Amino acid sequence: xxxxxxxxxxxxxxxxxxxxxxxxxxxxxxxxxxxxxxxxxxxxxxxxxxxxxxxxxxxxxxxxxxxxxxxxxxxxxxxxxxxxxxxxxxxxxxxxxxxxxxxxxxxxxxxxxxxxxxxxxxxxxxxxxxxxxxxxxxxxxxxxxxxxxxxxxxxxxxxxxxxxxxxxxxxxxxxxxxxxxxxxxxxxxxxxxxxxxxxxxxxxxxxxxxxxxxxxxxxxxxxxxxxxxxxxxxxxxxxxxxxxxxxxxxxxxxxxxxxxxxxxxxxxxxxxxxxxxxxxxxxxxxxxxxxxxxxxxxxxxxxxxxxxxxxxxxx
Amino acid sequence: xxxxxxxxxxxxxxxxxxxxxxxxxxxxxxxxxxxxxxxxxxxxxxxxxxxxxxxxxxxxxxxxxxxxxxxxxxxxxxxxxxxxxxxxxxxxxxxxxxxxxxxxxxxxxxxxxxxxxxxxxxxxxxxxxxxxxxxxxxxxxxxxxxxxxxxxxxxxxxxxxxxxxxxxxxxxxxxxxxxxxxxxxxxxxxxxxxxxxxxxxxxxxxxxxxxxxxxxxxxxxxxxxxxxxxxxxxxxxxxxxxxxxxxxxxxxxxxxxxxxxxxxxxxxxxxxxxxxxxxxxxxxxxxxxxxxxxxxxxxxxxxxxxxxx
Numbered sequence: 259x260x261x262x263x264x265x266x267x268x269x270x271x272x273x274x275x276x277x278x279x280x281x282x283x284x285x286x287x288x289x290x291x292x293x294x295x296x297x298x299x300x301x302x303x304x305x306x307x308x309x310x311x312x313x314x315x316x317x318x319x320x321x322x323x324x325x326x327x328x329x330x331x332x333x334x335x336x337x338x339x340x341x342x343x344x345x346x347x348x349x350x351x352x353x354x355x356x357x358x359x360x361x362x363x364x365x366x367x368x369x370x371x372x373x374x375x376x377x378x379x380x381x382x383x384x385x386x387x388x389x390x391x392x393x394x395x396x397x398x399x400x401x402x403x404x405x406x407x408x409x410x411x412x413x414x415x416x417x418x419x420x421x422x423x424x425x426x427x428x429x430x431x432x433x434x435x436x437x438x439x440x441x442x443x444x445x446x447x448x449x450x451x452x453x454x455x456x457x458x459x460x461x462x463x464x465x466x467x468x469x470x471x472x473x474x475x476x477x478x479x480x481x482x483x484x485x486x487x488x489x490x491x492x493x494x495x496x497x498x499x500x501x502x503x504x505x506x507x508x509x510x511x512x513x514x515x516x517x518x519x520x521x522x523x524x525x526x527x528x529x530x531x532x533x534x535x536x537x538x539x540x541x542x543x544x545x546x547x548x549x550x551x552x553x554x555x556x557x558x559x560x561x562x563x564x565x566x567x568x569x570x571x572x573x
Numbered sequence: 574x575x576x577x578x579x580x581x582x583x584x585x586x587x588x589x590x591x592x593x594x595x596x597x598x599x600x601x602x603x604x605x606x607x608x609x610x611x612x613x614x615x616x617x618x619x620x621x622x623x624x625x626x627x628x629x630x631x632x633x634x635x636x637x638x639x640x641x642x643x644x645x646x647x648x649x650x651x652x653x654x655x656x657x658x659x660x661x662x663x664x665x666x667x668x669x670x671x672x673x674x675x676x677x678x679x680x681x682x683x684x685x686x687x688x689x690x691x692x693x694x695x696x697x698x699x700x701x702x703x704x705x706x707x708x709x710x711x712x713x714x715x716x717x718x719x720x721x722x723x724x725x726x727x728x729x730x731x732x733x734x735x736x737x738x739x740x741x742x743x744x745x746x747x748x749x750x751x752x753x754x755x756x757x758x759x760x761x762x763x764x765x766x767x768x769x770x771x772x773x774x775x776x777x778x779x780x781x782x783x784x785x786x787x788x789x790x791x792x793x794x795x796x797x798x799x800x801x802x803x804x805x806x807x808x809x810x811x812x813x814x815x816x817x818x819x820x821x822x823x824x825x826x827x828x829x830x831x832x833x834x835x836x837x838x839x840x841x842x843x844x845x846x847x848x849x850x851x852x853x854x855x856x857x858x859x860x861x862x863x864x865x866x867x868x869x870x871x872x873x874x875x876x877x878x879x880x881x882x
Contacts, residue, residue: 326687328809374870375877377822379633383809384869388862394855504691517685549702556695560678563688 275565276513276529283536291543301421305489307535308427309334309482309499311528314506314513315434316478318527319471321510322438323451324519325371325378327472330479330506332389333363334499337483339397342404342493349408356480363389364476368469386503393495402493413488423485430478435524444522447471451519509534512562582872583818583834590841598848606844612726612795614840615733616641618833619788620807621814622740623781625832628815629744630777631757631824632679632686636693637785638807640668643701644789646799649712650704652720660720660793664786671697672782676775690778694808701801708801714793724794732791736784740829753777758825814839817868821876838868 287294313330320327337356344352363385370381404410415422438444446467449457458464479499487493513530514523537558541551595602620637627634644664651659671693678689702708714720722728744750752773755763764770793799812822818835820827842864846857 370866370870374873376869376873377816379822380812380816380869381866383813384862384865386809386862387813387865388859391855391858391860391862395853395859399853399855504694507687507691511685511688517687547703547707549699549707552699552702553696556692556699559695560684560689560692563684564678564682 273514275562276526276533279562280529280533280536283533283540287536287540291540297419301419301424303532303535303539304424305421306539307531308423308489309486310502310505310509310535311427311531312430312478312482312485313499313502314509314527314531315430315524316475317503317506318510318513318515318522318524319434319438319447320378320475321451321507321515321517322447322519322522323468323471324454324517325451325468325471326382326507326517327367327475327479328379328382328503329363329367329385329389330475330482331499331502332386332393333360333476333479334483334486334502335390335393335495336360336363336396337480338487338493338498339393339495341409341484341487342402343396345404345406345409349406349412352406352409353484356484357477360476360478360480360483361473362476363479364473365469367476368472371472372465372468390495397493397495399496401496404487404491404493409488410491413485413491423489426481426485430481431524431528438522438524443467443470448520448522451521453520505531505534508559512559581819581831581834582875583831583838583868586868587834587838587841590838590845594841594845594848601844601848608726608730610837610840610844611730611733614836615729616788616792617807617810617814617839618733618836619736619784619791621811621818621832621836622736622829623784624808624811625815625818625820625827625829626740626744626753626777627686627781628812628820628822629757629824629827630753630774631760632774632777633690633812633822634675634693634778634781634785635687635690635808636671636675636697637781637811638804639694639697639701640671640782640785640804641789641792641807642801642804643697644668644786645793645796645803646701646705646712646789646801648720648790648793649714649797649799652714652718652793653712657719660714660718661790664790664793665783668782668786668789669779670782672779673775675782676778679778680771680774705799705801711798711801713798720794721797722794723791724797726795729791729795737829737833744829749773749776754825810839813865816872817865819872819876 293299313334317327317330336359340356340359341352344355367378367382367385370376370384371378412422417425438447446457446462449460449462450464450467454464482502483498486498509530510527511517511530512533513526513528515521515527534555537555538551541554546554591602600606620641624634624637644667647664647667648660651661651663655663675689675693678684679686705711744753752763752768755766755768756770756773760770789804792803814835815827815832816822816835817838818828818831818833820831839861842861843857846860
């Protein structure tokens with residue numbers, strides 16, 4: 259009886275801990291942070307979390323297959339570098355080029371993982387190293403101001419008070435949630451991550467699933483690159499997306515998707531990204547030095563994962 | 574045959590590239606050029622040595638780049654306060670403790686190494702920022718300090734070579750090395766055999782922390798100060814060197830000699846690109862990434878072919 263209730267309590271903390279932490283942090287902020295509940299502030303927080311959130315959505319899918327994608331930051335930079343090159347053909351064409359580049363980057367990662375059998379961390383590491391260089395080569399190493407009014411509108415305009423970039427992120431969240439929960443592809447993804455060999459024996463299209471997942475991650479990273487550039491009103495291939503792979507992985511894991519694969523928690527990932535954003539925003543607002551912020555974040559990530567860890571935890 | 578190629582693949586490529594470099598550039602195969610490369614490579618070599626042991630145990634250590642930078646600053650700080658002893662003891666104690674905490678979380682609380690050492694990366698970088706007042710304070714090693722001789726190029730290379738010899742002996746000839754392979758190969762089996770799994774895993778993270786810390790000490794001795802901006806992304810170079818050297822990330826197998834060849838390969842490729850002079854630094858990153866892909870794919874295919882036989 260007592261052990262059963264302990265188990266239920268532990269499961270509850272594991273599954274809902276991230277929401278609980280988010281609620282607690284919001285309440286704390288309402289109490290201690292002046293001007294926290296203002297539309298301006300909430301809007302700023304949401305706009306700032308968009309790139310990490312979008313990247314994390316793709317990352318959640320990859321991690322669901324027991325993979326990882328370290329190349330997302332470099333793919334963002336590649337997209338940012340390509341964006342100004344094709345603006346002459348219109349914003350849509352230019353963004354399409356970026357998305358295709360993201361898909362190709364994902365195809366490269368996915369092929370290395372699927373056909374060559376290279377471990378995901380190493381396969382995507384190569385693109386992390388090479389991709390940033392490629393972005394700088396494309397952009398000739400320069401930061402470019404973006405002047406296209408349509409693109410700038412994407413970064414700064416709002417619909418019924420909600421910033422456009424936030425709406426885009428919201429749509430992507432819904433799409434990924436439906437993909438995972440309601441489609442055959444989603445079930446195959448989880449099956450591949452749970453036990454790849456069993457999925458192969460069951461006749462599931464394992465290779466196609468893995469390729470698709472890495473391509474989706476690449477496309478999402480490219481979208482994040484476009485959205486971030488539109489908001490910055492500049493294409494900055496040298497620093498855009500630097501270390502974002504770590505924030506995205508953190509959001510996914512804090513949100514309850516285990517690194518061992520076999521489960522994808524989309525809404526948890528959203529909560530994880532919001533939680534990380536809110537933690538750093540809170541600390542900055544209260545003039546905590548960046549160094550202490552970083553150390554506290556590390557401790558909080560460790561605490562979150564410690565709470566969620568399962569009895570049989572691999573690596 | 575395949576096993577031999579896979580095991581010594583990095584070495585073969587290294588020899589080929591050195592020969593090519595020697596044919597293309599008269600200055601390439603000189604003691605001066607190669608000596609310089611060896612000195613530059615000695616820091617990554619120390620870090621990659623620890624990474625090899627961690628990866629053989631089935632884990633990964635992402636914190637090494639931050640620990641390297643942190644130890645460098647602590648060494649410079651220590652040398653200003655307590656001379657040579659401070660420059661050595663302070664950074665090594667701190668990096669050893671970071672390794673101990675990481676290892677304990679991984680081995681005793683069964684948390685994922687990737688996450689724990691990612692936190693270690695953030696934590697060590699934060700600590701580094703804290704003790705340098707957000708990067709604005711620079712600690713200089715006093716000019717006449719006995720600590721400076723440690724930074725002499727020859728001394729650095731000798732230290733790295735000795736560390737690799739010791740690493741090889743520990744891995745191949747000691748009970749600890751045997752336990753490491755057993756734990757990385759099959760943790761459950763190792764546990765059933767009664768091996769001290771947790772203690773072995775903790776030791777490996779402590780060793781990795783100490784080696785990264787010592788590399789930081791070496792850098793402070795050579796540069797004459799603690800540099801706050803170094804070491805970013807170094808963990809990835811170290812992982813790359815280990816993998817290029819034939820140690821698989823799945824754990825349970827590997828050798829430090831391969832890692833040394835992997836480190837040398839990374840630096841020789843870099844130097845060749847430099848000498849070719851046609852590429853700017855951005856293009857170098859592209860080429861490095863491409864080379865990494867080729868080597869890793871070859872390694873993976875070879876080790877697969879080996880397993881199927």
